[in-house]
Amino acid sequence: MISVRKAELGDIDFITEGIVQAEKSGTEILGYSKIFQLSETEIKEIIQQILEEEIEGQEWYLPYFFIAEIDGQRAGSLCAWVENSGGHPGSLIKAQAMAYFLGEKWHNNSENIGLISRINIPRAAGQIQLECIYTHPNYRKMGVASALIEHAVNTLQETTGANTAAIQLMGNNHAALKAYEQCGFLEARRSEDLGDSVLHLLPGSFKIEVSKHLHG
Amino acid sequence: MDKQEIITKLETLFRNIFQDDNLIITESLTANDVEKWDSLSHLTMIAEVEKSFGIRFKLKELIGMKNVGDLIDTIQEKRKF
Numbered sequence: 001m002i003s004v005r006k007a008e009l010g011d012i013d014f015i016t017e018g019i020v021q022a023e024k025s026g027t028e029i030l031g032y033s034k035i036f037q038l039s040e041t042e043i044k045e046i047i048q049q050i051l052e053e054e055i056e057g058q059e060w061y062l063p064y065f066f067i068a069e070i071d072g073q074r075a076g077s078l079c080a081w082v083e084n085s086g087g088h089p090g091s092l093i094k095a096q097a098m099a100y101f102l103g104e105k106w107h108n109n110s111e112n113i114g115l116i117s118r119i120n121i122p123r124a125a126g127q128i129q130l131e132c133i134y135t136h137p138n139y140r141k142m143g144v145a146s147a148l149i150e151h152a153v154n155t156l157q158e159t160t161g162a163n164t165a166a167i168q169l170m171g172n173n174h175a176a177l178k179a180y181e182q183c184g185f186l187e188a189r190r191s192e193d194l195g196d197s198v199l200h201l202l203p204g205s206f207k208i209e210v211s212k213h214l215h216g
Numbered sequence: 217m218d219k220q221e222i223i224t225k226l227e228t229l230f231r232n233i234f235q236d237d238n239l240i241i242t243e244s245l246t247a248n249d250v251e252k253w254d255s256l257s258h259l260t261m262i263a264e265v266e267k268s269f270g271i272r273f274k275l276k277e278l279i280g281m282k283n284v285g286d287l288i289d290t291i292q293e294k295r296k297f
Contacts, residue, residue: 035256055279088282091255092247096278099262103272108263113256120254 002075002144004151007065009052011074015065016047018077018134025170025203034201035116036106046101050094057086058094059131066152068135068144075139079132080152082160084125091123115198119191119207121168127211128156128165133176149183157214166211170204177208185210217295222269222288229268233261243285269295 007015020040024030032043050060059079068076083090123129130152135144153165167185169176171193193206227241234252247253253261265287266272271294281287 053275055275089247089255092258093279095255095258096262096281097275099259100273100275100278102259102263106263108260113260117252117254117256120256122254 001070002142002147003069004066004147005069007062007067007077009062011065011067011077012048012051012062014067014074015051015062015077015132016044019047019060019132020044022132022134023203025173026175027203029199029201029203031116031202035109035112036102037109038102038106042105046098049101050097053097055093055097057081057088058090058097059129060094060097065132066148066155068139068148070139070142070144073138074136075142076135076144076148077132078130078134078145078148078152080128080130080156082156082162083123083127083129085160089123089125090129091120112201115194115201119194119202119205121189121191121207121209123168124164124166126162126164128153128160128162128214130165130167133167145179146183149180153212153214163214164211165214166209168207168209170202171206171208172204177210180210183212185212217292219288219292222291222295225268226265226284226288226291229264230261233257233264241284243283243288245284246282265291271295 020030030040030043033040047060051062054062064079064081066078067074130149133145156162167180187208188211189209191207195205198205223241230241231237231239234250234257236250239250247258269291277290281290
């Protein structure tokens with residue numbers, strides 16, 4: 001039996017692991033490490049610092065996270081929010097927080113940054129956004145992700161009245177795409193495909209946004 | 217450093233980062249108005265502004281910035297000391 005609850009401070013380590021694994025998108029490539037030329041440990045420290053600061057309006061805001069449990073054990077996590085509800089895009093707020101915690105540690109590689117910008121799909125204001133969807137390896141194929149998605153969408157639809165939910169993923173992540181399609185999400189937008197030459201930097205060469213219209 | 221000097225310096229930085237030679241700095245300018253202004257170029261912009269003006273933003277200052285006017289005011293405030 002899967003239960004879903006709001007995340008708490010004690011979940012930060014689990015959520016951080018979930019964010020990193022979701023970013024890797026089923027590969028061993030952590031884009032943030034490659035872009036900023038930092039280790040996975042350093043990236044995890046920055047994610048934890050942002051989660052602890054509780055900066056609203058961007059995806060790494062602790063109150064946006066839900067935790068799925070099976071037999072009292074954490075089985076998965078996801079974050080969900082309504083984009084731009086505060087009038088400022090979540091991606092820019094996250095970039096501002098990252099700029100602070102990265103400080104002078106990172107090396108500006110404009111070529112890598114330019115590449116990643118090319119597969120960016122801007123999030124639509126007013127839509128429910130689902131991100132960092134993660135299932136712990138011990139609980140795969142048990143419906144954890146779909147339970148999290150259903151709970152988060154229902155909760156946010158009820159509290160905000162939003163009528164569309166969207167998920168962005170790497171286009172090469174066929175398993176995730178199939179799982180989201182089974183939850184009723186359909187491809188809505190697709191970025192430029194940068195080809196295999198970027199696969200040393202990113203877990204995929206293009207992005208897809210899937211979305212679902214929610215009935216009132 | 218007065219406001220006009222900050223604007224002139226920012227304009228050069230912004231034109232370079234966002235690859236737009238015609239970009240004009242106004243106080244109401246936001247990412248919505250500039251084609252290449254996304255999350256990653258935003259991060260680059262913050263790092264370049266800090267380096268160029270010799271300042272370090274506080275987290276609260278960064279999160280409070282909603283447009284270029286806020287950025288100019290924060291730079292001006294920090295350059296007073």
